Each structure stands twice: as structure tokens, then as C-alpha cells.
Amino acid sequence: MSLRQLGSLFAPRSVAIVGISARADNLGALVLRNLRQGGFRGRLWLVDRQEGEFEGLQVHAGVAALPEAPELAVVATPAPSVPQVIGALAALGTRAAVVLSAGLRQPGPDGRSLEQAMLAAAGPAGRLRILGPNCIGLLVPRSRLNASFAPGQALPGAIAFATQSGALATAMLDWANAQGIGFSHFISLGDGADVDFGDVLVELAGDGGTRAILLYMESVTHARKFMAAARSAARSKPVIVVKGGRAPEGARAAASHTGAMAGSDAVFDAAVRRAGMLRVATLEALFDAAATLSHPPRWQGERLVVLTNGGGAGVLAADALALAGGRLAALGEATLQALDAALPANWSHGNPVDIVGDAPVQRYVDALRILLAAPEVDGILFLHAPTAVVPAEDIARACLPLLRRAGKAVLACWLGGSSVLAARRLAADAGFPCHGTPEHGVAAWMQLADYHRNQQLLLQPPAAAADLRVDREAAAAVVQQALHAGSEWLDEAAAKEVLQAYGIPTVSTLRARDAQEAVEAAEALGWPVALKVVSPQLQHKSDVGGVALNIGSSDELRRAMVAMRQRLAVTAPQAHVAGFTVQRMLQRRGSRELILGVQADPVFGPVLLFGEGGTAVELHHDSALELPPLDLALAQQLVARTRIGRTLAGFRGAPGVNQAAVFDALLRVSQLACDLSSIVELDVNPLLADAEGVVALDARIRVRPPDADASARLALA
Incomplete structure (x- = not known):
């Protein structure tokens, strides 16, 4: 979407209201009264289906009858008529429109939604910009513009507020007026079919009359555009966000530990941090933070x-x-x-x-x-x-x-x-700024601390780590082989081949179809060994008895395999046993069990996870997320945001681990996530870390055919 012509939206010299009548609930009439009460000084025209007069102004019969193209049109007609109205405005040369009408996501006569038809009627991208549909409108007090049906005017001020919720917009305006809070801009985005948060942030970032930007968000579209605009705006002034919908939707059907922990709200948190914005939990905190950060x-x-x-x-x-x-x-x-x-x-x-x-x-x-x-x-x-x-x-x-x-x-x-x-x-x-209680004062201090931490992240350019020697082609070949075979999950051995191609150490693992091959593999690797079932239906093998550890002899191995098959027949009768893997048992005193992961978020693309690993990974919830690509500084900060990360240097007599090896593994997983667009879920759990370095004991990778190139998936270019 183009960033052009938003000046006509926020500071028009002429406005046309399309859809006006004397009905008490007519939105066009409410907009006219708001424009007049707000003192709009530009030219003002009215449009309806029939010619006439309304409140002392001529009403033109259709857009084509206007004497010239208005810079801004406010459209308040029934939903089915909106595409035709927008097409007529575009043909006339109008540069921006506010569409108040709701219901445009219903299908039209040609099968497209009315919203799609409206965007098509607007012409080439950027020719006519549209705020809405299904919005309250916008208010720009210094332009004396109240192109909305909000119940009243906004006080002038230096705070910009943009919201996706129309009901919240009217309530917030009423509350702000009672508190004496003024605005440079007050914007209701509605369904955001064209003008979205990315557009608004770019415009407000360059506005000298705006000291802070407040956002109420429910969803993000065009993640890369949003992140670029947010990072640009946050460099020049505070951007403070409150977001509805905090439930971790991404965890509802996750098959891996990473998927279960990387819910959509946690991913949004990671995006806010990386963009240098500040997220708060409540609308009250939104304005508290604005008061604190407006005079930093x-x-x-x-x-x-x-x-x-x-x-x-x-x-x-x-x-x-x-x-x-x-x-x-x-x-x-x-x-x-x-x-x-x-x-x-x-x-x-x-x-x-x-x-x-x-x-x-x-x-x-x-x-x-x-x-x-x-x-x-x-x-x-x-x-x-x-x-x-x-x-x-x-x-x-x-x-x-x-x-x-x-x-x-x-x-x-x-x-x-x-x-x-x-x-x-x-x-x-x-x-x-003054606060009424000690708790409010501390909350303001913590907002400052969070904001400045995020500003430090903003200073880290989105660039991949340098000098990582990886074999992308070898890893891609393993993934492609699984896709060609119709497999959704790589088996453990194949997953470790991908990790090895990216330079991540793994414990030696061999495949075995039966007990004899398993014994031969164990003798080649050296006793003791671990035995794990291979089944496309089983991703958490230990949960159903699909893992046996510390096996010290061939007889013990054969018995373990028989017992495992018997357990699986009871605990997972639906699972097809495709074979087994055998791996050398590692005995490392003082080691830590970590998890590294990748999850493909539907909005922000690949997301990296680091935290405490092992069998209790989802019990302790000790993990942190970051958007790739990472460099060393970002990898270090990601680790530091976890409890286990703060123990890696050693604590209470426990030896420290090779932290450089941990950071290196994170950088390599980040590079893998950037390179291989077919990988949508990855778990390295546990990644064993000690003074000698790191080694992946288990790994699982989920793949699907790519629908875009790797770079297009990244929220950060």
C-alpha cells in the first residue's frame, strides 16, 4: 500500500459528505454538524441521490455533479453502494476518503466482498487512500477537522491516538475531554482495508505537533510494513501500545514445545520490544505512560x-x-x-x-x-x-x-x-509528571525502564550474524526429501542432519529398523545408549514410553525394544512404528538442559525461542522470544531475559557453561530460520550445555511446502 496522499486525509482544504439526509440517525448529518462545530475552514459540499438543500447547503445529486474534486470525502452510504461511490470519487480526482459504512466484508454481486470491490474501485495503489470502512472517522484539532460522528470535539494537544475499536474511540474521547487531555490526531481505523497502523505511524512520525503516539490494537496486517513504520516512528518519539486479545491462540493446537510456548500475544510482545515501542496493559496506563514519556x-x-x-x-x-x-x-x-x-x-x-x-x-x-x-x-x-x-x-x-x-x-x-x-x-x-500513590510512581519508573530497554533493541539493526559457515544446500536437500515423500515431520536423524548442516553439534544418532540393527548401531557408537521410537504420529516420545535411557548391553537393548513396543500398543495404539534411533548416552556433570526453537507465526513469520529445556519445559515456562535475524548482542539479550540464562555463568558452586557456544547455537538457528522457508516449527530439546560447549540431544522439525521466499516471511527486512 502506498504511503502517499495521507496529507489530504489529515489536512484537507475541501471536504464532501456523501450520504446526507434529515433522519435523526443519519451519519452524514452528524459529520456535517461536527465539521461545523469544529470550525472547519475549507470548502464543504454535500452529496446524496437527489438534488436539494440541507441546513443551508446545496445537496448535489451524485458525486459527478460536484463542481470539483474534494480533497477528502466522507462516505456514509449503504454498504452495497460504497464501491460505486469510491469509483466515482477516484474518477473525479479525490485523494482520500473516510468510509463510515459497515458491512463491506459481505459478498457482492460478483462474488467478491464489497471491501475488495471498494479497493479495486479506488484505482491503482495510492491513487485514493481510504480510512475505514466501519470506522468512526478522524479528528485533527489543529486543522479544525472533525470528520467523524464522535459525540463531541477533541481538545488540541500533542498526543496522537489511533484505534481499531470504534466503541473504544468514542468512550476514550469522552474520557479524555473530562480529564482535559488533548490530541494532535484522533483516528479510528475501523476495518483498516487500506490505511493501517503502518501508514498512520509513518505520517505521525514526521508530524512536528505530535509528541507521543498511542495505539489501541487488536491485530496486525502487513507485518513487515508495520515493523518498518514502528521502528521509524519510535526513533523520533514514544510509541505506546495497548493490545486486546492477550490469549495465547498459537498454543491451542501446537505439536511442539516451541509452538505451545510461542503464543501470538508473546510474539507481539517480541515485536513491540524489537521496534522500540512500549506496551502497557490498560488504557489508563496508556495515558500515564504518555505523560511520563512526553517529557522524557x-x-x-x-x-x-x-x-x-x-x-x-x-x-x-x-x-x-x-x-x-x-x-x-x-x-x-x-x-x-x-x-x-x-x-x-x-x-x-x-x-x-x-x-x-x-x-x-x-x-x-x-x-x-x-x-x-x-x-x-x-x-x-x-x-x-x-x-x-x-x-x-x-x-x-x-x-x-x-x-x-x-x-x-x-x-x-x-x-x-x-x-x-x-x-x-x-x-x-x-x-x-506527578503520581498519586507510591505504586503509580513505581509503575511509571518501570515504564521508563522498559521503554529504554526497547530503545536499546531498536538500535540493533536487523542484520544476520557475520561469518557463520553453514551448508544451506545440504539442509535444504534433507527438507526437500521429506516434502517429496509427503512427510510433515522429519524423523530425529533427519532433523539432526539439518542441524549439523548449520554447524550445531548433535549427539551421534543412527537409525535402526529392528533389534539386530539397533544392536549393531549401539556397538558402533559405544555403550551405554539411548533407544527412541520413530513414528510420524509421536512428537513427544517420552510421554508415551517411547524413550529408554542408559542401556548397557545387547540383551538389555533387545528387552527394551520389546517392552517399548508393548507400551506403545497400550499408550499410543494409533501410532505407526517406522523404526528406532540409537544414540550414545552423554554423561556431563554440571550441564544445563536448554531449548532452542523456531515457530512460524501467521503474522510476524519465524520467531525464535530460547529457554529452559528438558521434560519440564512447559511446566516452568522459562522462555523468551525474539524475531530473527539475530546478531550476537541480540542473542545475549534473549538469553538474559530467562531465569536459566542468568545461571549459565555459574551459581552457588555450580560450574558455568560455555556461553559463547550457546550464543553461537542461537545465531545458527536464527540463520536457519531466515534461510529455510519450508521449516515452520523446530525444537532442539534438550540442547545440553556445559563448560565444553553445546550438543543437541533431540530435535524435531516440521516442514511444509513454501508459499513465499524466505526473505518475504521475515517481519524485519
């Missing part, structure tokens, strides 16, 4: 100190920070000595820094000055509960000059009601 404080790091005149408030803040995964700063000896000299003997002597309830103005100033100078402190949460000792306004006036010169982030929390209103107003006017 100087960011140094995540070590927070809580400065308070009440011990209870400080404890609540510390608790909230710990529960959110934040970091309290550990005060250094020099800082503690300076605070001892400035504060009474009964101060808290730690973080939170409780300067006691009788604190006069100078005590606040002295404590702030010391903490702002402390190198071990990255930011300050300033808490004040009202007292009779000194008015809160006096404290604000004394401290604000220090805060304006601060080289680190400071958030203010004025607890109470009327007695702190003046202090809140002074702080807000100086660009310091």
Missing part, C-alpha cells in the same frame, strides 16, 4: 532510590519495585556518610531514604542534592506526604530548581488531596 527525563540506568518523608510510603514503593522486577540502588559509603551529616540520627540509613516526617524544606534540598550527585543512583522517586510542618508547595518551590538541573531521571509523587494540589501543579508545569 535523562536516563542513566535502572538503579532507583526512593526519597520519602514517610516510612510506610517508602516501604510500599520498595515492595512495588521488587514485585515489578526493578532495582533499588545500593547506596555507597560516601553517599551514606553525606546523608548522615545532613539528616537527623533517626533517618533510615538505607534505601528507601526516609528523611522523617518532621522534615523542613532544607532537609529535602540537602537529601536531593546528595542523591543527585551519587554515582550509584540512576534515578529518584520523590515521595511526599503532607504534614503540618511545612506546606508542600514550599517544598516544591525549593526543590524544582535542583530537579531542572538534574542529570538523571526524577519522578514525583505527592500523596494526598487538596493540601498537595499546588505542589502537583508546580511540578507538572515544570515538566515533572
Whole structure:
């Protein structure tokens, strides 16, 4: 879709309303009243089926009767007529349209949906851009444009808001007006048949009057376009997202551990992080984050100190920070000595820094000055509960000059009601967002931390790791052989051949059709061995008794095979036993069981997974996701987002593992995901990691005929 001509949508010099009548519920009439009440200064025309007059304006009989092409048309006609109206507007030369009409996804007379017919009628891509259908419209206060049937006007401001939900749009506008929140743009996308979030983000990124962009999303189309636009916008201003539909749909029918853990909402989280945006959980948090990030404080790091005149408030803040995964700063000896000299003997002597309830103005100033100078402190949460000792306004006036010169982030929390209103107003006017409770203050700090982590990910260009020697042709040949045979899953030996082609170490594995071949394989590999069933119907072999470990002799191996067949006849009678694999048992003390995976998400394409592996992989839910391609820095950050990743360097006497080998394996799986478009699901579980390196003990790979080249599948070009 073209990015051209959105200027005609957001700042038109002329507007035509198509579909106008005197009916009380007529959308066209509501739009006309909103345009007039909003003070639109451009030319305004009305169109209906018959010529006439409405509220003092001439009504033209059909689009062709207009004296000239309007820059923007608002279409409020019945759904079956919309394609014809759009075609007439395109022929006239109109550059943008807002289609309010609903029901365009129903089939038309020619079998196509009315929406498809509408897009075809708009002409070549970008000739006439369409917002909607099934939308409320849009409001651009500085252009005096209210091309919507929303119940009222929007206040002018520097926040842009775009939403897929029409009901949410009207409720949000009403709420924002009550709160005194203004907008640069207020956009209802509706069904998003043409203009989508990608288009809107590109337009708003370059808009000097927009300081922050807020999105309510339910789905993403054109993932690569969206990611490119989001990354571009997030480089210039905060982009904050709340998304409906958090249920992990992708897990409902997954056949692999990776598929079960990489649900669609978790994938969306990974996309948001990589694009440098911030995701929040609620609409209230959306505007809280906008208030915090619209005046971004100087960011140094995540070590927070809580400065308070009440011990209870400080404890609540510390608790909230710990529960959110934040970091309290550990005060250094020099800082503690300076605070001892400035504060009474009964101060808290730690973080939170409780300067006691009788604190006069100078005590606040002295404590702030010391903490702002402390190198071990990255930011300050300033808490004040009202007292009779000194008015809160006096404290604000004394401290604000220090805060304006601060080289680190400071958030203010004025607890109470009327007695702190003046202090809140002074702080807000100086660009310091104010929060009403310790928990809200901590939530704002964590939003800042998440946002800056994501901004660091944004700085990592989407480039594959360099100098990886892989044999793409050999791996592709194995996959192609399985596709030619009609197999959906590669057997374990074939899956390991693919991994070996990409330089990922695997334990030696041989195929066996019967007990004699299994014994020969075991003697070639060396005892003890593991025996595993091969069946296209069994992906989790251990769940049904299809794995036997630590087999030490030929007799034991034969007995194990007989017992395995007997178990499978009971636990998986539908499974066809195609044979067995035999592999050498590895005994590595101090090793960790990891999982590496790839899942083809229907929107964002291949997604990488790293986490704790083994048989309890889905029980512990210790995993993290990332979009490929990866480089070393991104691989390291992916590992660090898991609990097991933080133990790889060693803990409580347990030896560390070769982390470089873990990162290398991740880079190679990333390259594999980028190269081989036929691979839609991959599990390496467990990937055994120790001081010597890594080795894949088990692997499964799911394939399907490719429907696009590998690069087209990637959300990040």
C-alpha cells in the first residue's frame, strides 16, 4: 500500500459528505454538524441521490455533479453502494476518503466482498487512500477537522491516538475531554482495508505537533510494513501500545514445545520490544505512560532510590519495585556518610531514604542534592506526604530548581488531596509528571525502564550474524526429501542432519529398523545408549514410553525394544512404528538442559525461542522470544531475559557453561530460520550445555511446502 496522499486525509482544504439526509440517525448529518462545530475552514459540499438543500447547503445529486474534486470525502452510504461511490470519487480526482459504512466484508454481486470491490474501485495503489470502512472517522484539532460522528470535539494537544475499536474511540474521547487531555490526531481505523497502523505511524512520525503516539490494537496486517513504520516512528518519539486479545491462540493446537510456548500475544510482545515501542496493559496506563514519556527525563540506568518523608510510603514503593522486577540502588559509603551529616540520627540509613516526617524544606534540598550527585543512583522517586510542618508547595518551590538541573531521571509523587494540589501543579508545569500513590510512581519508573530497554533493541539493526559457515544446500536437500515423500515431520536423524548442516553439534544418532540393527548401531557408537521410537504420529516420545535411557548391553537393548513396543500398543495404539534411533548416552556433570526453537507465526513469520529445556519445559515456562535475524548482542539479550540464562555463568558452586557456544547455537538457528522457508516449527530439546560447549540431544522439525521466499516471511527486512 502506498504511503502517499495521507496529507489530504489529515489536512484537507475541501471536504464532501456523501450520504446526507434529515433522519435523526443519519451519519452524514452528524459529520456535517461536527465539521461545523469544529470550525472547519475549507470548502464543504454535500452529496446524496437527489438534488436539494440541507441546513443551508446545496445537496448535489451524485458525486459527478460536484463542481470539483474534494480533497477528502466522507462516505456514509449503504454498504452495497460504497464501491460505486469510491469509483466515482477516484474518477473525479479525490485523494482520500473516510468510509463510515459497515458491512463491506459481505459478498457482492460478483462474488467478491464489497471491501475488495471498494479497493479495486479506488484505482491503482495510492491513487485514493481510504480510512475505514466501519470506522468512526478522524479528528485533527489543529486543522479544525472533525470528520467523524464522535459525540463531541477533541481538545488540541500533542498526543496522537489511533484505534481499531470504534466503541473504544468514542468512550476514550469522552474520557479524555473530562480529564482535559488533548490530541494532535484522533483516528479510528475501523476495518483498516487500506490505511493501517503502518501508514498512520509513518505520517505521525514526521508530524512536528505530535509528541507521543498511542495505539489501541487488536491485530496486525502487513507485518513487515508495520515493523518498518514502528521502528521509524519510535526513533523520533514514544510509541505506546495497548493490545486486546492477550490469549495465547498459537498454543491451542501446537505439536511442539516451541509452538505451545510461542503464543501470538508473546510474539507481539517480541515485536513491540524489537521496534522500540512500549506496551502497557490498560488504557489508563496508556495515558500515564504518555505523560511520563512526553517529557522524557535523562536516563542513566535502572538503579532507583526512593526519597520519602514517610516510612510506610517508602516501604510500599520498595515492595512495588521488587514485585515489578526493578532495582533499588545500593547506596555507597560516601553517599551514606553525606546523608548522615545532613539528616537527623533517626533517618533510615538505607534505601528507601526516609528523611522523617518532621522534615523542613532544607532537609529535602540537602537529601536531593546528595542523591543527585551519587554515582550509584540512576534515578529518584520523590515521595511526599503532607504534614503540618511545612506546606508542600514550599517544598516544591525549593526543590524544582535542583530537579531542572538534574542529570538523571526524577519522578514525583505527592500523596494526598487538596493540601498537595499546588505542589502537583508546580511540578507538572515544570515538566515533572506527578503520581498519586507510591505504586503509580513505581509503575511509571518501570515504564521508563522498559521503554529504554526497547530503545536499546531498536538500535540493533536487523542484520544476520557475520561469518557463520553453514551448508544451506545440504539442509535444504534433507527438507526437500521429506516434502517429496509427503512427510510433515522429519524423523530425529533427519532433523539432526539439518542441524549439523548449520554447524550445531548433535549427539551421534543412527537409525535402526529392528533389534539386530539397533544392536549393531549401539556397538558402533559405544555403550551405554539411548533407544527412541520413530513414528510420524509421536512428537513427544517420552510421554508415551517411547524413550529408554542408559542401556548397557545387547540383551538389555533387545528387552527394551520389546517392552517399548508393548507400551506403545497400550499408550499410543494409533501410532505407526517406522523404526528406532540409537544414540550414545552423554554423561556431563554440571550441564544445563536448554531449548532452542523456531515457530512460524501467521503474522510476524519465524520467531525464535530460547529457554529452559528438558521434560519440564512447559511446566516452568522459562522462555523468551525474539524475531530473527539475530546478531550476537541480540542473542545475549534473549538469553538474559530467562531465569536459566542468568545461571549459565555459574551459581552457588555450580560450574558455568560455555556461553559463547550457546550464543553461537542461537545465531545458527536464527540463520536457519531466515534461510529455510519450508521449516515452520523446530525444537532442539534438550540442547545440553556445559563448560565444553553445546550438543543437541533431540530435535524435531516440521516442514511444509513454501508459499513465499524466505526473505518475504521475515517481519524485519
